[in-house]
Amino acid sequence: MKVFHCDHCDHLVFFESVQCVSCKHALAYLPDLGVTGSLDLDGETWRSPLKRAEGKRYRLCRNYSEHQVCNWAMPADQEDPYCLSCRLTRVIPNLATAGAQAAWYKVETAKRRLIYSLLNLKLPIESKIDEPERGLAFEFLADPADSAAPKVLTGHADGVITLNIAEADDAEREKRKHDLHEPFRTLLGHFRHEVGHYYWDRLIRDSDRIEEFRKLFGDDREDYSASLARHYQEGPPLDWQSQFISAYASMHPWEDWAETWAHYLHMTDALETATTCGLTLRPKRPGEPTLKPVPNVIAREPTAFEAMIESWHALTYVLNNLNRGLGLQDGYPFVLSSPVLEKLRFVHETVTA
Ligand SMILES: [Zn+2]
Ligand SMILES: [Zn+2]
Ligand SMILES: [Zn+2]
Secondary structure, three states, rough: OEEEEOOOOOOOOOOOOOOOOOOOOEEEOOOOEEEEEEEEOOOOEEOOHHHHHHHOEEEOHHHHHHHOOOOOEEOOOOOOOOOOOHHHHEEOOOOOOOOOHHHHHHHHHHHHHHHHHHHOOOOOOOOOOOOHHHHHHHHOOOOOOOOOOOOOEEEOHHHHHEEHHHOOOOOHHHHHHHHHOOOOOHHHHHHHHHHHHHHHHHHHOOOOOHHHHHHHHOOOOOOOOHHHHHHHHHHHOOOHHOOOOOHHHHHHHHHHHHHHHHEEEEEHHHHHHHHHHHEEEEEOOOOOOOOOOOOOOOOOOHHHHHHHHHHHHHHHHHHHHHHHHHHOOOOOOOOOOHHHHHHHHHOOOOOOO
């Protein structure tokens, strides 16, 4: 994520901000410029004081002005009243239910970070409204009131990402995180994982990359239901850390891909934040990893991946040390073994290709 400033008073603002805490100007993310900035109301529409927005008029997404669950704006002449991110949501929870509005806000906020990353990596994003066959859609659902009825399962099928909004409840998610030993169980983590399945269908399944995929991740034709049953009965192999990024990744090659993909998105996003915040680390001992600015993590140069990994090791050391100093658990409780690095490289090559 980049660093953003209020264009009126230069105060630092976040990607999610809706109002400058210093000068009180309204803020919005402008996807056409890739920035969160301040706006001035001018009649029915909004103007940005930025030089490169000269002559442009914006409208706020309907989910911003009517429901306060979005902070994106779009060109005033766009026909659709929803922004690029909200347009992908086709089912929202029943807002008459207690807590549903708050859950919806958290879910959309995490989803916008996902969309930001996908745009940044120049991955194709199409809505099922425009591309019913190969487009992407999100459905946010609550478990039925009848406790005997089937529960909503978070997952992906044919471009539709379903999320059980119970995952937006911190206590509930922490419980599942603990029970299932998933240290990175977050809303954003869910989205990054599920969208990984979507891009596997689009970028790997019918492509000439499938053979290399099978060499690294295993045979995706393995019976999925049987793998799932085995995973929950027997648990992951004892030495899963030597082959997989997470215990769940050992379940089936599809899950291995989705977990690795999600991890790649965690890394590229955190490295972009560190770089744009100006963070560097220059160790005194030779041979220790150095955190260097990574101007463009998706650079096409063959050495870009190596540079990214070196900076990543340095950054995660800082991250974990800062967390320990604040009395928190490690922010990055992972070990990147050689097979995992090769899988990450494959994701990197797929994205940059
Ligand atoms: Zn301001
Ligand atoms: Zn929106
Ligand atoms: Zn999955």
